[in-house]
Amino acid sequence: SQQGEEDPQALSIQEGENATMNCSYKTSINNLQWYRQNSGRGLVHLILIRSNEREKHSGRLRVTLDTSKKSSSLLITASRAADTASYFCATDENKAAGNKLTFGGGTRVLVKP
Amino acid sequence: GAVVSQHPSRVICKSGTSVKIECRSLDFQATTMFWYRQFPKKSLMLMATSNEGSKATYEQGVEKDKFLINHASLTLSTLTVTSAHPEDSSFYICSAQVRDYEQYFGPGTRLTVT
Numbered sequence: 001s002q003q004g005e006e007d008p009q010a011l012s013i014q015e016g017e018n019a020t021m022n023c024s025y026k027t028s029i030n031n032l033q034w035y036r037q038n039s040g041r042g043l044v045h046l047i048l049i050r051s052n053e054r055e056k057h058s059g060r061l062r063v064t065l066d067t068s069k070k071s072s073s074l075l076i077t078a079s080r081a082a083d084t085a086s087y088f089c090a091t092d093e094n095k096a097a098g099n100k101l102t103f104g105g106g107t108r109v110l111v112k113p
Numbered sequence: 114g115a116v117v118s119q120h121p122s123r124v125i126c127k128s129g130t131s132v133k134i135e136c137r138s139l140d141f142q143a144t145t146m147f148w149y150r151q152f153p154k155k156s157l158m159l160m161a162t163s164n165e166g167s168k169a170t171y172e173q174g175v176e177k178d179k180f181l182i183n184h185a186s187l188t189l190s191t192l193t194v195t196s197a198h199p200e201d202s203s204f205y206i207c208s209a210q211v212r213d214y215e216q217y218f219g220p221g222t223r224l225t226v227t
Contacts, residue, residue: 035218042119042206042220043157088156100147101208101216103156 006089006104014112019076021107023089024069030092032065033101034074036085043088046074081113116140117209119219126197126226134192134222136207142187143209147216148180151204163190197226 005024013019023032031050035043049056049065049072056063062075076083086108090101116139126132136146145164149157161171161182169182179201181193190209194201202225208216
């Protein structure tokens with residue numbers, strides 16, 4: 001079953017604008033990861049945030065994690081047309097689960113030039 | 114580094130035939146590989162966890178006799194869809210785990226069963 005729920009499901013913005021998407025989950029986690037997927041392609045790892053971290057940056061990406069609310073957000077600043085893709089959060093629950101990743105439903109982002 | 118390949122990238126087969134998909138870690142050894150299935154505009158659903166030298170662990174609802182997984186070496190896992198039906202048409206993605214949490218994903222295989 002899908003642990004993560006992402007919102008919005010789809011997002012359309014103009015180039016240069018910021019894009020924010022959210023992910024909620026239900027169980028305790030070791031870490032949370034964000035991935036990007038271009039249409040019909042594999043997943044590209046963007047960023048990992050551990051359960052004891054609250055915020056992390058990587059280039060134009062900013063990820064926050066609120067374990068009390070069981071939620072995370074991904075912010076893409078100064079978006080580009082090349083950022084058009086689907087973005088997924090994935091949670092890693094615990095070692096007993098074999099480090100399996102549970103993916104959210106994804107947010108489809110369209111950046112218009 | 115940490116490149117995962119899948120072969121074939123696309124395959125079309127007739128109903129009733131079997132199809133084998135390969136997942137290879139090209140420049141590292143992976144003790145654990147994962148197989149996912151993805152329907153159009155949907156998220157990835159974990160099918161099974163594959164450990165080298167042992168039987169795969171299947172997720173609830175995934176038929177192990179229909180989706181045969183073999184993890185022959187530390188760099189190769191195969192998924193065989195047996196007696197394929199049109200409803201098996203999907204995008205199949207594998208990933209290879211490097212350390213406790215790092216998974217690297219293959220480019221996916223588009224299976225179409227006619």
